[in-house]
Amino acid sequence: MFGYIKTNKPELLIKDFELYRSVYCGLCKSLGRHYTILSRFSLNYDFTVFAILKIALDENEPCIKPGRCMFNPLARRACCVGNANVDFAADALILSTYHKLRDDVKDSGFWGKIGKGLLLLPYRCFAKKAARRSPEAAEIMQRYIEAQDALEREQCAHLDRITQPTSQMLISLFTLHVEDTALREALTKLADNLGKWIYLIDAVDDLQKDCEKGEYNPIALAYSLSPDEPAAQEAAVRQVELLLNLSITEAVRALETLPMRRFDMILRNILYMGMPLVQKRVLGKYRKEATAES
């Protein structure tokens, strides 16, 4: 479920891109500082966006300084350092990566189990540390990942119900330590719709693979798809597209009610252009195949 929340880079102003990258670098540095260099490889865009959203609503001005990157030492880059929001995003990132890895180990074959199991060992330590640093985040993730597993085990075929744990998880993470009622409401709506979108786009992305392997996929179950019917798959994907569109529309609406102090153009870029672009790419996969075969 990683890598779907992205900017549409060509449409981003250079100043906004620099700011975006400064948070990205800050997150990477925070990972390095708290969880050794190994954890830096799990850096991803989704939690960068999460940190950006948190900073956008924060009363305190973020501290952005020039710094050097260890993997690209010649370039001096702006870097958002020593920010509590970024550190929190780093903890959440470690926790979610740990859960994902654990899930992967469970699902993979013999050799995969050994390879990923080796990687899992250090992450278990990181996750313990992250849970110490942000106990609420650890508790939230644990709770909703269990709920998700339970729904998947009972072969849930209801597209609204299956997205609930992801939505709820994001809602809890977004509204953590937020007191203001109006702000909580807006964040809840935003997180709810983002969660739905992320879960569904991931399900669409994996639809074909899951169908072939006969693994659990809510879309395949909801529309009772079989692997040898690309036309039916395409029709189902078209239906899911409506849900994805609605989620984006409502998320955008929620975003516009947020009192953003900074980074508003970055967040707008992501919701108005980045997510639709990713959606087009993922859905396009099914369109092309269907037209090529017909």
Place this chain on the structure above:
Amino acid sequence: MDPYRVLGISSNATEEEIKAAYRERSREYLPENFNGQMPEDALEKMKEINAAYDEAMRRLKSSAANNGAAQAQTESAESAPAADYLQIRGDINNNRLDNADAALDYVPENQRGAEWYFLKGSVMYKRGWYSEALRYFSTAHTMEPKNREYKAAFDNAQRQPNQNGYNPYAGKYNNGPYTGNRNVNGGGCSACDMCQGLICADCCCECMGGDLISCC
């Protein structure tokens, strides 16, 4: 405040009469009558008229609902729910979704019309259960294809995000170098304009006995 006195109508006026009176009264307080600058007291008066109109309409509706309920009771017990939908709509608009949902579930299955499906869809939409909402909206739309409200809900649920081509940078770069279809001539002189000018000049010269372009 007596709404009927403010609007200048009797207390048993019909909906049409209330509307007509409201239009009549509010016309006196249009901004045009004050050169665009509304004085304080005129604004106050306008507010009073608006409030009176709302109140009169509310009283009319509630009395109609009471009459309807009484009528329904005398006629038969089965055709009661029609009045409930108004209440449910209010609940949905005020985000009392649980109330609305409970009231909707209370409606027996054989009496669920297009409006029921539409309202149920609205509740689901507000809850964020989009696939359910889509199903209900499309049922409402197929049951009564001519109803504008159901059609709008159904169409809205099917629209693309940002269909109006929202561009966060709009208004900033409209005159910049990156806008797509600018007038290449920049409002200046085109080849066509030049020919026209030459022909004009030629005509003038010929009037005076000279010639600019000898071939015509």
